[in-house]
Amino acid sequence: MPPATQQTTESSSPVDTPIFYPLEHLAILDITGTDALTFLQGQGTQDYLKRLPQAPLPGAFCTPKGRVVANVWNILLSTEPSTVKLVIERSAADTLKRHLGKYIPFFRGSKLTDESQALHGLGLSGPEAGHWLTRVLGKGSNDVWRKGGHFAFSLPDGRAQIWLSALADDYETLMEQIENSRVHPAADWQRLDILAGYPWVNASLTGEFVPQSIGLEQLDGISFNKGCYTGQEVISRLHYKGQSKRGLQRLRWQGDATPAGPEVYTATGTAGTWINWVADGEQCLGLAMVKQSADAPALYLDSERQIPLELLD
Template identity: 25%
Template sequence: MHDNPQSPFALPDHRLIALSGRDAAAFAQAQFMSEINALAPGSWQWSGWLTPKGRVIALFALLKFDDESLWLLLPDADPVPLAAALQRFVFRSKVTISVRDDLRVEGTFGAPSRASGNAFAGAPEGGVELDFSAEGGSRTLRILPASTASHDPVWAARWAAFDLEHGLPRLPSAQSDHWTPQQLSLERLNAFSVKKGCYPGQEIVARTHFLGKVKRGLALVEGSAALRAGDDLRAAGEPLGHLVASADDGERHLALAVVPLEREAKALQAGGVDVRESPLREGLSR
């Protein structure tokens, strides 16, 4: 492991889908849960694709170069089946959906040189820089045609742990299609809209919001040993919630759990491991 957090390291689990063509932005507006029409060119936002029942299929950062060119940066989801699933909804739209396996993603725990907030820097052909900073430190993510960044699993795990600390659920495939945006507390990331027009799952999302039926959300827990997404979270021996994402950076064992918003403070365990709840950090919304 290199000792300099500002040295770039590979993020091989981050992959790209490109939308291009006359109707690219219109297609994204109709399919994804964030407000793409209001996103300025040269900006990015958190977004996602839902099932008709309002369950999250995939989360991603959506980059808008212009109305005819958008990228989906997927931190976890496999882009190949996702692109194929999206293709089934193209119909007569003038949009091309392609997996960009020619691009590489790297990260550093250092301040970006040009990007700031939700404004990214660069262009598709030469590389793009994004500001992934938040409370607790600076981070820079770069998408490049070629990268010499080291494959360092420890630093990549620290990146994932930072995501979890700030409420970005790094969902394994087993957790896809299970949770609504509200259950994943994605309002903290400004990742979905309840006011835009129709998109898959929009009716469920809006009804839950406007009828005040949000009863579960994310909690950050830290264990005395490694935690595993998929395990139940128990309070004083009784079922309380479900671990949906986990990260182990060698020093901390973190997980995000979907739990009742109203709950009593009790001793917690997950998978036989003692855990304690910690507050989620702010600043990763875009």
């Protein structure tokens, strides 16, 4: 599979071509089988039986203590048998596969597969994205497009992801068209995710957060009406009887400095933990889990308190 193009190129394609972004930081897990939705219903925070057939949905898989193993986008491609694609941060894919692998043997009708090497991910943005997807993959249904081994889905902010099968006959042709089009760096896509408030929990952050503290409740990534699932008791108790003392914040700073460690600093201590960030001298943005406080103390990128952070929320 050829590497995704990183440089920005001028458009030499028709006006109905969107901007493309390589998604090398993301990966795909596939769960297929007659009882795949039932299996996922008992593991994830989303309502797979009632809501997933309607549209792609965010969600997470958690430990019995309610801590996020990894967060995902859930995409239902077929129902008989069910095929669900999980888009996940690449470094966390193996961790989630091992986690789900402990439970899937009890569901003999389902199979869990890592498809990261077989599918090539690209982000799409711009008003032309939907038209391009329809032209290439045909008419979509419930914000999902599918043709052969390729699939795509739309995001709530109007962007889309497309995953091209490297085994498809038209793969090389499509990649050549895309690489001769408008291709922007992966960092630009990550900025858009940050601005949308969508986090990606990588392998180093597994088991650190409850879903509410990384904003999944606000993103409609947690169902509180479904039955039991792994970690559900802790997550529901926090929702109904308490309030998370930590929440997701979008942050911006000047310059090209990057976080030296996981800490977000206050004038006298620390306030939270970095989840994702992009800093390349153009627009430095990040998502951090920050302690909620009525007095909203000043926040800093560095331990020397020389680089202030601006809250975007």
